[in-house]
Amino acid sequence: MSETLTVERLTIGLPEGADRPFAVENVSLTINKGEILCVVGESGSGKSMTANALMGLLPQGVDVKSGRAMFEARDVLRLPEADKQALRGAQIAMIFQEPMTALNPLMRIGDQISEVFAAHGLYTQSERRKRALDLVREVGLPDPEKIIRAYPFQLSGGQRQRAMIAMALALEPKLLIADEPTTALDVTTQAQILKLILDLRKRRGMAVMFITHDFGVVAEIADQVIVMREGKLVERGDAAEVLDNPQHEYTKRLLDAIPTGKFPDARQLSDISALEIKNLRKNFRTGGGLFKPVREVHAVDDVSLTVARGEVLGLVGESGSGKSTLGRTAVRLVTPDGGHVMVGGVDLAVLSEEELRQQRNKVQMVFQDPYASLNPRQRIMGALTDGPINRGVPKEDAQAKARELLEIVGLGADAAMRYPHEFSGGQRQRIGIARALAMEPELIIADEAVSALDVSIQAQVLDLLRDLREKLSLSILFITHDLRVAAQLCDRIAVMQKGRLVEIGRVEDIFLNPQQEYTRQLLAAVPGADWAEPEEATA
Amino acid sequence: MWKRFRSNMGAMIGVVMLVAVIVIALIAPLLFPDGPWQMVQRPFLAPFAVDGLPLGTDTLGRNVAAQLAYGAQVSLLVGLVSTLVALLIGVPLGALAGFYGGYADEGAMRFTEFFQTIPNFALAIVLVAIFEPTLFSITLAIAIVSWPPVARLVRAEVMSVRAREFVDAARLAGLSKPRILIQQVLPNTVSPIIVMASLMVATAILLESSLSFLGLGDPNAMSWGYMIGAARTVIRTSWWLSFFPGIAIVITVLALNLIGEGLNDAFNPHLSRKGKA
Numbered sequence: 001m002s003e004t005l006t007v008e009r010l011t012i013g014l015p016e017g018a019d020r021p022f023a024v025e026n027v028s029l030t031i032n033k034g035e036i037l038c039v040v041g042e043s044g045s046g047k048s049m050t051a052n053a054l055m056g057l058l059p060q061g062v063d064v065k066s067g068r069a070m071f072e073a074r075d076v077l078r079l080p081e082a083d084k085q086a087l088r089g090a091q092i093a094m095i096f097q098e099p100m101t102a103l104n105p106l107m108r109i110g111d112q113i114s115e116v117f118a119a120h121g122l123y124t125q126s127e128r129r130k131r132a133l134d135l136v137r138e139v140g141l142p143d144p145e146k147i148i149r150a151y152p153f154q155l156s157g158g159q160r161q162r163a164m165i166a167m168a169l170a171l172e173p174k175l176l177i178a179d180e181p182t183t184a185l186d187v188t189t190q191a192q193i194l195k196l197i198l199d200l201r202k203r204r205g206m207a208v209m210f211i212t213h214d215f216g217v218v219a220e221i222a223d224q225v226i227v228m229r230e231g232k233l234v235e236r237g238d239a240a241e242v243l244d245n246p247q248h249e250y251t252k253r254l255l256d257a258i259p260t261g262k263f264p265d266a267r268q269l270s271d272i273s274a275l276e277i278k279n280l281r282k283n284f285r286t287g288g289g290l291f292k293p294v295r296e297v298h299a300v301d302d303v304s305l306t307v308a309r310g311e312v313l314g315l316v317g318e319s320g321s322g323k324s325t326l327g328r329t330a331v332r333l334v335t336p337d338g339g340h341v342m343v344g345g346v347d348l349a350v351l352s353e354e355e356l357r358q359q360r361n362k363v364q365m366v367f368q369d370p371y372a373s374l375n376p377r378q379r380i381m382g383a384l385t386d387g388p389i390n391r392g393v394p395k396e397d398a399q400a401k402a403r404e405l406l407e408i409v410g411l412g413a414d415a416a417m418r419y420p421h422e423f424s425g426g427q428r429q430r431i432g433i434a435r436a437l438a439m440e441p442e443l444i445i446a447d448e449a450v451s452a453l454d455v456s457i458q459a460q461v462l463d464l465l466r467d468l469r470e471k472l473s474l475s476i477l478f479i480t481h482d483l484r485v486a487a488q489l490c491d492r493i494a495v496m497q498k499g500r501l502v503e504i505g506r507v508e509d510i511f512l513n514p515q516q517e518y519t520r521q522l523l524a525a526v527p528g529a530d531w532a533e534p535e536e537a538t539a
Numbered sequence: 540m541w542k543r544f545r546s547n548m549g550a551m552i553g554v555v556m557l558v559a560v561i562v563i564a565l566i567a568p569l570l571f572p573d574g575p576w577q578m579v580q581r582p583f584l585a586p587f588a589v590d591g592l593p594l595g596t597d598t599l600g601r602n603v604a605a606q607l608a609y610g611a612q613v614s615l616l617v618g619l620v621s622t623l624v625a626l627l628i629g630v631p632l633g634a635l636a637g638f639y640g641g642y643a644d645e646g647a648m649r650f651t652e653f654f655q656t657i658p659n660f661a662l663a664i665v666l667v668a669i670f671e672p673t674l675f676s677i678t679l680a681i682a683i684v685s686w687p688p689v690a691r692l693v694r695a696e697v698m699s700v701r702a703r704e705f706v707d708a709a710r711l712a713g714l715s716k717p718r719i720l721i722q723q724v725l726p727n728t729v730s731p732i733i734v735m736a737s738l739m740v741a742t743a744i745l746l747e748s749s750l751s752f753l754g755l756g757d758p759n760a761m762s763w764g765y766m767i768g769a770a771r772t773v774i775r776t777s778w779w780l781s782f783f784p785g786i787a788i789v790i791t792v793l794a795l796n797l798i799g800e801g802l803n804d805a806f807n808p809h810l811s812r813k814g815k816a
Contacts, residue, residue, distance in 0.1 A: 333707050360713035373704035377726040383705075386722075387712030435708065 004175050004207035005031045005054070010067035010077075012049055012058070012231075023049040023062060025231045031175065031224075036201060036208040038222035038239065040215065040254070042454035046231040047211045051177045053077065054209075055094050056084040071175070089116055093168035097180040099160035103152040109136070109163050110148025116170040135166040140196060157319075158189035165196065169204070176200075177209045182217065186318040186481065191525035194220050213455065215255060216484070216528030219243055227251045254455055267491060273342075274443045274475035275307040275330065275363070280339035280349075282322075282329050299325040300336070301499035307443060310473040312465075314486030314507075316522070317496035326496070327445045327479045331363045332356060344442050361391060364436035368448035370428035374420035380406070380431055381416040384438045391439075398438075405434040408471075409464060426457035430464065437472070445477045450485060462489055483526055487511060495519050543805040550801020556794035560787075564611035571605035575761040586779050595779050598769065603780065607787055610763040614791060617678050617747040618740040624682035625743075626736060629689025634728075636690070637697030638720045648694070651687045659684040663746060667755045674757045677750060681743050692735055696728035730806035734799055741795035748788055763788050 012024040024046040031037045041047040052058050054069055054076060068075045076087060088094075096102040104112060113132035117123050123131065129148075136144040139162040152160055161181060168176055178197065182190040198221055201208055212218060218225055222239035227250065235248040246252045282300040299322045307313045317323040328334040330341050332348045341348040343362045351359060367373035374383055384402035389395055403413035409430040411423075420428060429449060436444050446465070450458040466489060468474050480486050486493050487507055494504040495518065503516045514520045544550055563570075573579070580589055584596040586603075594603035636647035654662075663680045670676035700706070701724055709719045750756055751764030752771075763784040770780030 331711060333710060357713045357715065360711055363711075365707070365711055367704040367708065369704055373708055375705040375709075375723050375727070378723070383708075386709065386714060390713050432708075435712075439712065 002033050003030055004033050004035075004071070005029075005209075006070045007050075007054075008068050008070070010050065010053065010069065011065040012046070012053055013063060013065040015061035020230065022065070022231050024053070024228075026067075027226075027228070027231075027233045028067075029226055029233070029236070031207040031209055033174075033207055034201060034205040035223045036197075036210055036221050037224045037226065038218045039209060039211045039226055039228060040213065040218055041228035042213055042254075042456065044230070045228040047228050048179055049231075050228075051094065051179050051209065051211055054177065055088060055092060056081070057094075086120070089168075089173070090120055090171040091173055092175045092177065093171070093173040094177040094179065095161070095164045095168050095181045097183050099157065099164045099184075100152060102164055103160060105152050107151070108148065109150055109152065109155070112163070113148070113167050113170055116167055120171060122171075131170070132166075135170060136163070138169070138200075139163070139166045140192075141166070156189075157185050158192060161185065161189075161193055162196065165193075165200070169200065172204065173206060175207045175209065177211070179211045180213070181210075183213070187483070187525040187527070188318065188521060190217075190527060194527065197221065214527060215243070215455075216526065219528035227254070256459070269311050269491060270309040272309045273306045274309045274311070274344075275477065276340070276342040277306070277326075277330060278304050278340040278342070280304070280326065280329060280341065281337045282325055282334060283337055298322075298499045300329060302339075303496075303499075303501045304339075305494055305501060305504060307475050307477055309442075309475050310469070311492065312469060312474075312476040312478055312490045314490030314493040315477060315479045315496060316481065316483055316486050316493055318481060318522075320498070321496040322499040323479050323481075323496045324447055327365070327447045327477060330443075330477065331365050331445055333365075361387065361439040362441055363443045363445060364439050364441040366429070366432045366436050366444060366446040366449040369452055370425045370432065373432050374428055376420055379417055379419060383420075383431065384416070384435050387435075387439050402434070402438060405437050406431075408437075408468070409434045424457075426453055426461060429453065429461050433461075433464065433468070437468070443475045443477065445479065447479045448481065449478070451480065451482065458485070465489060483511075483522060495522065540805050544801050547801040547804060549797045550805075553794040553797025553801065556790055557798065560611055560791050560794065561615065563608050564615050567605070567608035567612060570608055571602065573602075573605070575606040575609040576601065577605075583773075583777050585777075594783050595777075597766070597780050598773060598777075603766075603783060606761050606766055607763070607783055609761040610766060610784060610787065611791075613674070613757075613760045613762040614744045614747060614788070617674065617681065618744040618795075621678045621681035621685065621743045621747075622736055622739045624679065625686040625689055625739060626732070628682065629686035630693050630725075630732065632686075633690035633693030634697050634720060634725060637694035638701055638716070638724060640698075644694070647690070651690045654684070655687045660746070660749065663750060664753070664755060667750055672750075672755050672757055674760055677747060677755075677757060680750075681746050684746070685739055685743060689732070689735065689739070692731060693728060696731055697724055700724045700727045730802075734803045734806065737795055737799035737802060741792040741799070744788065744791055744795075 007027065007029045010024055010027045011022055014021060014023045027050060029037065039047045039050065049058070049062070053064055064077050067077070069077050072091065076084070079087065110129065110132045113135055114128040117128045117131065132148055133144055136147050141147045141159055141162050155163065182193050185193060194217065197208060210221065218239060225237060225239050225242045226233055227235040227242070227248065229250050235242060235246065235251045242251065243255070246255055280300050280303045284297045284299050286295045303326060315323045315326065325334060329336045332341070336349050339349060346359055346362065348356070348359065348363065381399060381402055384405065385395070385398040388398040388401065403416055406413050406415050411427060411430055423431065450461050453461060462485070465476065469476065478486065478490055490507055492504060492506050493510045495502045495510070497518050503510065503514065503519045510519060511523065514523060578600040579602050580592060580596050580600050582596055582598050582600040584592060586595045587593060588595060592602055592604065594607065597603055597606070632647050632651070636644040663684045666680035666683060667677055706719060706723055709723045747762065748764030751762040752768040754768060756762050756765045766784040767781045770777065774781050
């Protein structure tokens with residue numbers, strides 16, 4: 001096999017004052033023709049920097065200190081800017097994580113693809129158009145004639161990513177760099193995009209450098225894997241080899257951290273229910289004016305479910321399935337259009353604003369974004385005691401309780417006097433959990449509480465939740481898009497699609513014996529499903 | 540934050556210049572115990588023509604240096620107080636509009652737009668002309684024409700902060716809406732307000748000077764604008780009479796702008812044009 005790209009001892013320096021001197025240190029890698037190399041690492045591992053260096057897209061102040069990257073017998077790191085520009089797109093193409101921001105929102109898809117040809121001065125106007133159409137067809141976008149006249153906002157996330165891929169493929173590059181291209185997508189869409197990349201690789205024989213944090217994705221598509229940590233390469237090898245027989249401690253930890261379909265032991269559930277949702281409905285109306293018809297979305301459509309005391313119920317669905325709305329309705333951040341939310345004998349759905357404030361403590365929420373969910377100008381102590389003091393708990397008691405809770409979530413009592421910016425994402429999520437516990441709730445709703453975290457941090461937070469469930473017999477409604485995460489923690493799983501509850505059952509039943517077609521689709525789309533299965537059998 | 544501000548050359552120059560102006564304004568009565576209106580020499584003395592009158596005398600033989608020092612008092616006072624008043628009107632209105640939305644927002648914004656449709660300066664002239672031109676009425680007039688941008692800024696900031704998850708968390712803690720607004724939302728909007736306020740002081744000083752230039756100043760208060768206005772007929776023969784107050788205005792406004800920009804960069808390190816590298 002011939003080598004497409006050889007990177008030798010690449011070192012990229014960070015500006016002074018950064019947390020470490022080098023973004024990437026002494027990294028060597030090789031990608032052969034027609035091969036998919038996965039670069040795996042957590043955030044801050046330098047995996048994206050490596051890719052950006054190859055494309056000449058390093059941010060200001062960050063530059064290549066040493067090393068070479070040989071591509072077509074030339075060192076792409078040392079090329080003059082004009083040559084780099086000719087190389088980009090034509091020989092090396094890149095696709096990004098967030099296709100909405102990577103596409104120009106004011107340009108039609110067809111024009112954006114044609115522009116790639118125009119930028120390299122190729123073909124005539126009509127020829128470009130024809131080729132754009134061919135590309136759109138090749139990446140499997142529906143109704144190509146219409147799609148090339150569409151604007152990015154008219155496309156779904158998956159379609160946009162396909163359009164990005166079409167642009168990247170326009171000049172038949174020899175190397176495609178994909179920087180977390182499926183991270184922002186739903187599982188089923190992700191599965192389709194991965195399949196597309198595999199297809200294209202086979203058809204065109206190009207090399208792919210695929211950057212990801214997800215070992216499931218690695219299992220799905222990789223030929224070769226390198227694992228990076230804090231700018232250093234810690235492990236490299238055949239995908240199968242690394243997955244089944246990891247050598248480095250860090251790789252083992254990462255692999256351990258991924259949910260593998262080992263189910264937690266089934267537990268006896270209490271008969272008393274912590275949360276009872278009956279026929280809940282919530283519609284969102286948009287538009288509507290003199291001449292516009294009202295558009296109505298049934299975000300939650302006649303959903304009934306119960307969470308037993310001490311149970312963790314996983315609520316799984318893709319984006320737009322209404323799972324977050326259901327969670328927000330259950331804590332009454334959103335007022336439902338109909339139905340009941342019974343918590344401890346009180347129907348939260350019908351309380352007035354004032355009565356509700358008295359009952360707020362019953363259901364608490366842990367939010368998705370650890371950076372937005374804490375007030376940056378308030379000390380942790382304030383965040384943890386505001387609620388209890390407001391309920392009439394004496395200040396000293398509330399503060400003592402806050403310190404105790406910070407100990408329980410593993411931060412230590414002295415965290416109380418600090419500000420949120422002094423904590424990492426995982427630590428902030430712990431604070432969020434402590435804040436919810438401070439209110440002594442009957443139920444906690446965790447809305448994608450671990451989705452924004454790196455796998456190893458995710459595992460720690462899940463451990464904490466599991467621990468708390470035992471210690472405090474917590475009831476949790478755990479909302480997530482990730483079936484693997486749900487399987488690790490939950491007793492039962494509820495699957496939602498388009499506002500409706502599709503299926504609900506014990507974790508094993510859902511995974512091994514799904515009743516509904518949609519559940520089967522979701523399970524099949526989970527990346528690395530095949531690879532995880534043998535372990536399932538041994539578990 | 541303070542470190543970033545201090546490392547900003549322009550902002551520090553601004554601070555030095557502003558401090559100088561403030562000091563001069565404060566010690567004016569000590570430097571010139573006779574006050575700015577006293578005739579001290581014959582008129583139209585050029586700078587340095589006579590000892591003790593470094594900036595010369597004006598059309599009536601008054602000490603230009605003394606006039607400048609006392610003028611600083613008026614300019615700074617009017618600038619600061621009118622900005623404070625404008626904030627007192629704009630911040631609560633914008634905060635209520637942004638936080639409660641709906642009818643409160645509609646009402647407050649239509650009211651704001653009503654003021655924005657009238658040209659600032661024209662409205663200020665009319666207001667001062669209706670009231671007696673005193674320091675009080677001038678300050679009030681300037682405040683009344685300068686609060687709408689504050690209201691709009693605060694509204695926009697509050698709307699973006701309100702959508703963050705920690706506000707939801709505060710609601711779940713059972714805090715009342717006014718308390719969430721004051722305790723959770725408003726503290727997160729202060730940085731842009733401070734930046735805007737520092738620039739507003741500069742605008743207010745300019746407005747006051749313009750009003751005095753047109754003869755709508757407080758007749759009992761010496762001000763830079765009045766000095767320029769009074770000297771405009773003799774600008775060709777006695778350039779220093781309009782030149783020095785003009786320089787004073789330029790220095791003060793420039794200083795405030797430099798400070799405002801420095802604050803902005805210090806509060807938003809990601810937006811500063813010069814990266815750290």
